[in-house]
Amino acid sequence: MGSGVKNKHSHHKTGFRLMKLLHQTDPDIIPLSMLLSLLQTAIPYSGFFLFAWIIDCLTQSKYKEALHTAILLIGINLLLGLLADLLSQTLDYKGKASAVSIRYLIREKALALDLETMENAGVQEKINTTEFAMKLYGGIEQVMKCYQNIFTALLSVILSIAMIFILCFRKPESRGLLGAAVSPGMSVLFFAGALGVVILWQRGISKGLAKKQEANRNSHVKAEHQLGYMLSQVFMDYTKGKVIRISDMKGMIMKRYGVWRKITRKVYEEMVTMYKKSDTLSNCASGIFTAFSYLLVFLKVLTGAVSIGSFAKYVGAMTQFNTALSDIAGNNQDIEEICGYMSSFLEFLELENKRETGSIPIEKRLDNVYEIEFRGVSFAYPGSREKILNNISCKIRLKDKMALVGENGAGKSTFIKLLCRLYDPTEGYITLNGVDIRKYDYREYLSLFGIVFQDFKLFAFPIGDNIAASKEWDEEKLFKCLKQAGMKEWVQKKKAGLNTNLYTIQNGGEDISGGEAQKLALARALYKDAPFVILDEPTAALDPLSEYEIYTRFDELVQDKTSIYISHRMSSCRFCDDIMVLRKGEIAERGSHDKLLKQDGIYTNLWKAQAKYYA
């Protein structure tokens, strides 16, 4: 996966694709934006024509006609202005609503993507960059505004060029040197020359700016990510407050924060200087063009090619033309800047779910006859060549209680991750009832497993949502599972019962102990009522009595399901029918507790070491 924020698409390609997406979320936005542009263009140009007419009337002493035209001018301005305001407000609202829909799209995609892809640093960077572009630069909403401004400016350019050509082709009445200087041919040459200089000038400025923007982008994104992490995960995460205070980490944290803050400050300073410089250069180009235009119109009036009233009209058109060119350049720069970040968003949306390849449905079996086999499975984590599992071949026997044991880092949790298809093997394959698990529908396959991970997670949601993993609960079943996990009475004592919010103590939630949390996670695995129950260190945080209770009722918990159990507490493995000992990613020993003890190998060593400690 790519690192750094590179432009895979040209900025307008990204911009147009963003507009397409925007159109899909709200088909009214683009037509309404175009209508707004028409109104915004009509206001000044109607003014130029009517104002020129008023001046001509006044110079010819047609005061009544001048008054009527002035009233018409005010009326048109008021009406169009009002309509433009209304439309602009509607678009603001619609733009914000669409930005919310697009944020929803990102969140939904992030949850739908397979874990392997989501864990990838490049993918995380894409999400962070997108979030950052939306927060700091206004994201897709701002891109839409820029395109709308460009469209308005283009309309102005077309109208102005038409008017300027009319002006150029107006023949001077007076002959001589001045007349020859503003003849149609010379005028076109004069205007085209001035325009060419301005366009080349603006292009030079834009190119230089784009290069600097690109150079700044990577360090900017990295620094903002770090600051974002520190804000949400360090300063605002009260659960980390204990360790920060006890270990007196404030100095170290503030130093780290200072380093990243310095980098962002430097980036912002550079950006401001860069924009100031380009603005000054643009203003110079603009000034030169204005001087040329005024001179041309002035000479046309002087030579009698156009009336005094027309002076106002053509000067207005020239000024508008100049402003439109600056608007196009400015908005183009903004699009380039935002799309530089937003291209990450499109790349994120394009990511394919690696797990959603199979389509075979899982056979629904009331007798839970599901048999899994690892066939020559090896695995290295993405981006690493180290084999964490090496040529594993084993059957998980039906309805067995199987234990996985081994030293830290032996590959036990990785074995479970492969079993649940959080990752796929790099070599070999895994079968369910003889069929490669990659061929099954992924969601259906996942429904076979109820798991308590070592790093189980509960969310700051109501207890019921946490356990049922849904907004709809079966209350009777919930309490049955809570009872099995030893938490029924604990929940019943809560005023809000199953509706008690976890963790968010600021909002009336409950902070719970590590052991209580682990029991709730166990209840969640049981509620799923899946044919496989996998428990990775499920009692690590439990007190001895709770642990004892779980083990003595283990048969009742897993019933006729197949269970896989990982623990460093060797005594707990005695209850299992089949014990598999992993060592450096390979199956070193396998058998019942008694059989393995007789072998006097790794299992015996682990067992004896712990027995001595607890003796």
Ligand SMILES: Nc1ncnc2c1ncn2[C@@H]1O[C@H](COP(=O)(O)OP(=O)(O)OP(=O)(O)O)[C@@H](O)[C@H]1O
């Ligand atoms: N997402 C990952 N990316 C890269 N390496 C990983 C990842 N997860 C685990 N590992 C590495 O894989 C190896 C095996 O880890 P695993 O968690 O499977 O071991 P374990 O036997 O469950 O260990 P423990 O008993 O400490 O829980 C370790 O060296 C670990 O650093």
